[in-house]
Amino acid sequence: MPFELPPYHEPDFTEECFLHAPNASYEAVQKDGVAPENYHSTSMYPEYFKIDGEWRLAKESRMDACVVLRENGELAVVEARNLKKGDLVMLGRTELGEEGIYLHCHGFREEAPRIADQFVFRQRRSRETSYARDYDKLIELLQYEKEHGTILWVMGPAFAFDADARAAMQALIEHGYADGMMAGNALATHDLEGALFHTALGQDIYTQKSYPGGHYHHLDICNKVRRCGSISQFIEAYQLTDGILCSCVKNQIPLVLAGSIRDDGPLPEVIADVYQAADAMRGLVRKATTVICLATMLHTIATGNMTPSFRVLEDGTIRPVYLYTVDADEFVVNKLLDRGSLCATTMVTNVHDFITRIARGLGVMS
Known part of the structure; x- marks a missing residue:
C-alpha cells in the first residue's frame, strides 16, 4: 500500500467555547529584542489566535518564539531577539481559548485504540525495542x-x-x-x-x-x-x-x-x-x-x-x-x-x- 499523509482535523470553531472566547490581546514592543510582559510563547503545535472574531492559524510555529500581528493580518512567529520596536506581540499564557489563544495538539491524531490493560510492558523506546x-x-x-x-x-x-x-x-x-x-x-x-x-x-x-x-x-x-x-x-x-x-x-x-x-x-x-x-x-x-x-x-x-x-x-x-x-x-x-x-x-x-x-x-x- 503506498504511503498516505494523515488528514488534518482543524478545531470546530462553531463550538460554544470558541464562539464565546474573547479576541486575543497584544501589545507593542518598546525596545528591540525585548518582549512585553505576559507575552505568549509558542510550541511546535498548531496555534490559533482570535483576531476580530476570526480564529487564525500562526503558520510557522516552533518552540519558544513570540507571535507578531502584522499590518496585513498575518501572524508571524518571531524569536524574541528578532523583535523590533512597534511589533504587536500576542499576549496570554493560557491555551484553551480563555485569552483568545488555542493550542491544537491532536490535529493529525486518529482516535486512540482502546487497550484493555492499564499496565503494559515496553512503552518506552530503548535498545530492546523492535524497530x-x-x-x-x-x-x-x-x-x-x-x-x-x-x-x-x-x-x-x-x-x-x-x-x-x-x-x-x-x-x-x-x-x-x-x-x-x-x-x-x-x-x-x-x-x-x-x-x-x-x-x-x-x-x-x-x-x-x-x-x-x-x-x-x-x-x-x-x-x-x-x-x-x-x-x-x-x-x-x-x-x-x-x-x-x-x-x-x-x-x-x-x-x-x-x-x-x-x-x-x-x-x-x-x-x-x-x-x-x-x-x-x-x-x-x-x-x-x-x-x-x-x-x-x-x-x-x-x-x-x-x-x-x-x-x-x-x-x-x-x-x-x-x-x-x-x-x-x-x-x-x-x-x-x-x-x-x-x-x-x-x-x-x-x-x-x-x-x-x-x-x-x-x-x-x-
Missing part, C-alpha cells in the same frame, strides 16, 4: 517525500568514521533522498578526511587501523581547505569524488555547518556566530517536511526546538512534519521524545547500521 516496522514506515515515507516533500538530514561526525555509512549517505543523496543537510565542523572535516586520506581521526574508515601521524589528518584537512578558500574549491583541487560533502557539492544540496567553541580550523563555510547559524538552520528547517537527526545530541535538540509538527502548503493544505532521531544512547533520543512532538519517532541504534539499512531498503545500495 522493524519503524524502518518499513520510514522507507515508505522517504519514497513519498522524494516526490512530494523535502527531506532534511541532521548529522553528527560518527557518520564519517565508517566507509559503508559514508557510501550509503552518498547513495541517498545521489538518488534524490536529500534536499538539505545540517551538521557541524567535525562531520564535514572527517568526511573530507575520508575522501582524501581514507581515514577519520587518523583511523582507516574500513579497517579502523591507525596510521602513523594520522592524528594530524583532520588538522591537515582544515588547513588545506582554508588554503583553497572553500570546500568546493578543495574538492575540485584534489579531484575528490566520494563521501557526503562531495555528493552535496556535486548535487547542489544546501548545506549548513554550525560551529562550536571547540572546532579545529574551522572550515571556511562553518558559521561561527551562534545566532547566524541558528537563522541559517531555520532557513532549511522551514522548508522541510521530514527531518532525520543522526548521532548528534546538540544539533538534534536545536533542530527539534525549531521544527514545527505541521506545515502549511501553498494550496493551504496542512500536513505533518515527520521528525526522526537516531542514536545509540537512549538519553539522546528521549530528549527529543520528551518534547511531545506529534510526529517524532526515536530509534536507539548504531547510525552506521541504520543508514545502510535505509539505503538498501530504498534500493540505492547493494
